Amino acid sequence: MRVEYLLFGVGALVFAPIGLIYGWLTDWAEPVGLVSLLLLSGLAGLTGLFFFVTSRRIDARPEDDPLGEIADGAGDYGVFSPSSWWPLVLGIAAGLIFLGAAVGWWISGIGGVLGIIGLVGLLFEFSRGQHAH
Incomplete structure (x- = not known):
């Protein structure tokens, strides 16, 4: 480092x-x-x-x-979801929050609610469906 x-x-x-x-x-x-x-x-x-x-x-x-060789860094880097739509939802929520600062604060409220929904969806994505533990 x-x-x-x-x-x-x-x-x-x-x-x-x-x-x-x-x-x-x-x-x-x-x-x-x-x-x-x-x-x-x-x-x-x-x-x-x-x-x-x-x-x-x-x-x-x-x-x-x-x-060091390039192959020295080979291996697993973590667990990532194969096809998740929740990062898109979180990005839209962040865009709405920042848009609300420019246009009207009520839009930030909608973005905040959408952000909470997206965050909960992302956190509990592996708790249901084919990836459930």
């Missing part, structure tokens, strides 16, 4: 000075951009710190080996 924590660590070190330069060039009159860039630096630093701590706790992955 060395590449990941270095990538985000460098991002944190880059965005902080850029934010300060942005604030200086705008004479500190536009605080939203300054705060956004500083928060982005903090977020990148937090993510880099997480990856750094995690890399110390787990064994090296196949992609961390510079002499």
